[in-house]
Amino acid sequence: xxxxxxxxxxxxxxxxxxxxxxxxxxxxxxxxxxxxxxxxxxxxxxxxxxxxxxxxxxxxxxxxxxxxxxxxxxxxxxxxxxxxxxxxxxxxxxxxxxxxxxxxxxxxxxxxxxxxxxxxxxxxxxxxxxxxxxxxxxxxx
Numbered sequence: 001x002x003x004x005x006x007x008x009x010x011x012x013x014x015x016x017x018x019x020x021x022x023x024x025x026x027x028x029x030x031x032x033x034x035x036x037x038x039x040x041x042x043x044x045x046x047x048x049x050x051x052x053x054x055x056x057x058x059x060x061x062x063x064x065x066x067x068x069x070x071x072x073x074x075x076x077x078x079x080x081x082x083x084x085x086x087x088x089x090x091x092x093x094x095x096x097x098x099x100x101x102x103x104x105x106x107x108x109x110x111x112x113x114x115x116x117x118x119x120x121x122x123x124x125x126x127x128x129x130x131x132x133x134x135x136x137x138x139x140x141x
Contacts, residue, residue: 074115
């Protein structure tokens, strides 16, 4: 998993996480289920260093539609000032810190009537790379 490497939490396999999801998440049925995995470094260390162990949690909650209009097309605001990912950063993986950087852009888009934000490539501000809510990343070769 890229996240484990990016967060210096290596030491477990993908099978551990897959098994946890299978044990906790019911099979598909009626309705939607929001799933938020959380992996955090823990252990008896209080310094800027990789943690000696980690804690893995899965929050689940029944939810309605994420967007107020359901699965119909949505309006996205193209963000030209704030970048979701920078070179060498953790933008390519889902980390808690990545959310803080985009809260202002997200709030601005919602205040202007948009459903979400479309983030551009930091290097040239031309190519679309990230869509906030979907966690989608477009690789351009």
